[in-house]
Amino acid sequence: MPPVRKPADPAVRLDSVSRTYGRGPAAFTALREVSLDVPRGAFTAVMGPSGSGKSTLLHCAAGLDRVGSGRVWLGGVELTGMGETALTELRRERVGFVFQAFNLVPALTVAQNVTLPLRMAGVRVERARVAQMLERVGLAGRAGHRPGMLSGGQQQRVAIARALVTRPEVVFADEPTGALDTVTAREILDLLREAADDLGQTVVMVTHDPVAAAYADTVLFLADGRIADVLERPGADRIAGRMTTLGARA
Template identity: 80%
Template sequence: MLPSNDPTSPAVRLASVTKTYGRGSGAFTALREVSLDVPRGVFTAVMGPSGSGKSTFLHCAAGLDRVTSGTVRLGDTDLTGMDETRLTELRRERVGFVFQAFNLVPALTVLQNITLPLRLAGSRVDRAWTDEIVERVGLAGRTGHRPGALSGGQQQRVAIARALVTRPEVVFADEPTGALDTVTAREILALLREAVDGMGRTVVMVTHDPVAAAHADTVLFLADGRIVDSLDAPDADRIAARMTTLGAHA
């Protein structure tokens, strides 16, 4: 499954995306006619009140959930209508994921966890690239450990390395610092920033934390399933102030 060869096309494009759960009187619409281009090589944060549609946005954009209407593209590839086998291949080969809960395999070593997406895809492990990733995320000397022997911050470093090892077009991060202390969270955010600035990746991060969002190039604000505003080159105070007014829409 080949990525887009056009560097000017968006990394991710949503066009009139609506996502509704359930049917009839019990139906709930989490996203409403969302249209958005996410540029390549940019760190984008997504914020909004509880229930605003942040996680649904990420799941739909990443191909983890199917939209009710509209289209989602990764590069030039239309995810809409793909069967589950093709979506799984696309996520494995072209997308990286970082979650709050780390989602590591306890029985595998750090190195085995990092290279798992390559092995599942039947791809050759590029040892030089893997070593570089391990070095960049600060895990040199720990590749033989299992997750249970690591701190939470170290486990999240493993998850970031695993997300980057396939050289993905986009890394989607869902509350990646939610389970970490302030100092460790700052280190993890610096790693995501480095993935953009030093490695040319595209990062889309959902977060509730204005300080975390301030590491991004652009912050998108969701309310009632719609993108209602954005801030470029944001700082935490401006983000927090905007979130205060969004609360009225929750």
Template identity: 75%
Template sequence: MTDVVRLDAVSKVYGRGQGAVAALREVSVAIPRGSFTAVMGPSGSGKSTFLHCAAGLDVPSSGSVRLGGTELTGMDETRLTELRRQRVGFVFQAFNLVPSLTVVENVVLPLRLAGARVDQAWLGEVVSRVGLDGRTGHLPAQLSGGQQQRVAIARALVTRPEVVFGDEPTGALDTMTARDVLTLLREIVDGMGQTVVMVTHDPLAASYADTVLYLADGRVVDAMTAPTADRVAERMTRLGAWV
């Protein structure tokens, strides 16, 4: 099992001088291919900055970020955009669907934007995997929140990305719907060999992952394997003390 994402001594500082804020401090993490990793921490711990740097959405102040065998450091925005479009999938708390497009049109949108051919067999498998058979002609307004997030997950998968990054992907969903979406994320790791990295504040969501990384004050202060919701919640209560 090789690493699909690797951060080496990554720091991110916003601002300059006395107003400078260090969002990440010397973070080194390796994300194995075919794994499900949750990233947790209190508000302001650096979770979103970690995700943005790992995904090539933001540029570290120092350190190295690699996606597969590709070094992201030093890439200009045009090359980073191409890399994200071809090799990275994103699922956010907001579904970010285009209201005037059908389910299938939303799913294939990244391919259309890239001028890439749609592999109909793969599209059919992705739609089936996320449980949207029979819904492909619907508009987003005709779907529930959980179904809309399934469309977003299918859109993230259709380009066959090396890694899918999720930023609070169940944050806008009720508890039962969130469980369905988390089960789906677990299934695409186990059944499709996909790699998922998910920022969350929810111990239940984190319990679906293989590993939980804990951030505090911009540093990775702990990692937990085989997490349960209770263990994750208990660890979160002690993060302020880093113990």
């Protein structure tokens, strides 16, 4: 049966999603009946204490992890029940990923790392498109360099270009500034903000940093596997204050 497609749906939808790891007394429930819609073209940040379910939510939404119960849609396509091959193809073609560790291939050049998702999907690589993407992230003169010749911030720029080059439904970013200094982190966050504003890209970012979360349109707060609060365009001070009371109010 082909995947169910709902053309009017948001970029990401979770409906009563739960995820438990392990069995018996050692079982841990990371998500508990989570429902949410992420609008297309929006920049959404996900925050919460350690163990609140942030990364699990991102992994379930991106099809990297199976839900225990509930349903997940990405770009109007239901992921629940899809086979591994179909999920792999969907992630390759319709999802971009940015991680704290960059995850670049050391032996490949910058341009080759950026085009890797296209080549794996069997899509013809357009040099002009790659050049435009590298210029957008400030690496126009670095196409032939290898990751080891770049700073941490430059490597993360390569990762962002790689995530955007397929024009994905959603870019999922998991602590993308966690390994960077403050100035470089702000440059990376500016790029993600510009992707949403200029390209209409949907971005979902997990972060522990209130300053990073303040770049988003919406901030979701998780506690004990549930959505405890949602703030629209809050400042860093308000986000930090909400984090300090999250346990008490959740």
